Amino acid sequence: MQFTLMKESKEKRTNYEAAIIGAGPAGLTAAIYLSRARIDTVVFEKLIPGGLIASTDWIENYPGFPDGLSGGELGERMKRHSLRFGAKIEDIEVTGVALDSENISIKTAEGTYSASALIVASGTSPVRLNVSGEENFIGKGISFCAACDAPFFEGEDIVVVGAGSSGIQESLYLSKFARSIKIVEFLSHPTAEQILLDRIKDNDKIELLLFHKVIGFIGEDSLSGVEVESRETGEKKVLDVSGAFIYVGLSPNTGFLDGLLDVDPKEFIKTDPELRTSREGVFAAGDVRTTSLRQVATAVGDGALAAHKVIKYLEKKNEG
Template sequence: MYDVVIIGGGPAGLTAGIYAARARLKTLLIERAMVGGLAATTEFIENYPGFSEPISGPELASRMEEQARRFGLEFLYAHAEAVQKDGPNFLVTTEEGQVAGRALIIATGAHPQKLNVKGEDLFYGRGVSYCATCDGAFFKDKRVAVVGGGDAAIEEAIFLTKFAQQVYVIHRRDQLRATKVIQERARQNPRITFIWNSVVEEILGQEAVSGVRLKDVRTGELKELNVSGVFVYIGYRPNSSLVKDLVNLDEQGYIITDAHMQTSCPGIFAAGDVRQKPLRQVVTAVADGAIAAFSAEKYLEG
């Protein structure tokens, strides 16, 4: 029996672990892959307070993990398969068995949203990717497309110019949603070309990606663009299915919490990208994690 069980090892989960373990609560963090979450797939983080120079996502995650271990946080690397109420407590079923907790913090984050077009699933891992940091090096001196217009899309487009000969940014509108400073860097980069008012209709290829079929949203005109890679950044979906029958979700599936990170189920808290909120960044995930751990402590005392 643990005082607190945290599911998810991104910045929110790690911070919750630091605060809970530091409060002398017996705490377990369950992570199915590597710690850091989406932050660990980011080449550089330059807007996290305290770092005058950019820090890599993996390095920041590694430091958080080291700090959490120093305070006594326990880790279980396994896939959490189910969560159920067991009287006043909670049972988490994993591939390694069941663990019980008096309080539960859901910090499972979100996953990339798909285009849901022909060829996307077929060529996943053969030219279709959702992580430029992971796969960018495979496209040295090639032409690639980035789909999206937000911060993540433009940051990854800039990163891809380290390898690719040309990067095409495909956006369904005629202006970007990314913050101005990131836009300016992209516009000044000679390897980046913008294709406005366009959506991907199909990803083309035989054994691997060879191009995309684009549709102009204004005229309906179709055209083909020859590229060897397609990187998709059109938003995220929350990983909330684990507790969908226990807590209230919004229309998009994000967990609804109050200011204390408390969900509709007493004893279950949510933190980070999985919960409903206006801004999803490392700094907000960290804040959520701290509040969730503090609230869990007060819940257990009560």
């Protein structure tokens, strides 16, 4: 009897008014707003709450935290905030989404859930360079997460690919460990925030190598060099390094949608100004949608707007 009761209490709920895919800043903000409106909400997260910021060492441009804080800490705070108002977070990867006239089905490895409205806030993943040797040396010299793997490069010479804000921010963090860092940038100028560029000027471990492209990764059992080519002269050379961190852009996590929603040429989800997608009842928020700026602050704004639109959508649906 006792066993039966325990079993029943462990049965998962699978029907919600609103579902959110992704527990990054956009998804968790939407969860806060929806829960406060007393909309029954579930959030699916395949990794840990925070999304991509969870592996960002330091965030100092999100208002309200003048001294900055780690991405992991911010993600954890956002998670606690959404749980406070009653959102449910399921630690499950979504594998597919299907629509019928009444409901939206969200397929996961642990069964199918249904909801009346959906916010896709599944974020992005780092882009690979797709050059020779890259695949062989991931985890053996090549990394996409400085906050995770920096201790492996204590006292070593390394390369960071990409001089955008992520590349420069993470180089500053890596300089606490590495002996020297060359930042290889494809363009003739870095594109990071000026405050970050000012900081690398004061850091004698960091050097910029502009207008160069990475053409290959070299080594035997582990990475021993990065081959680069000058885009001005065509001259090729090998940088003798044991580590390479790649920050050359982001691609949207939309594989599970399998063509369900209209996307732009880079596969980001197209939305209208009210964050509606091409399918009724499905909204998109944060980095996964077509937008000109991908920041915690913009994702939070998207999450609030998407939640507001879901509330209005459900009101209308329930009236009708």
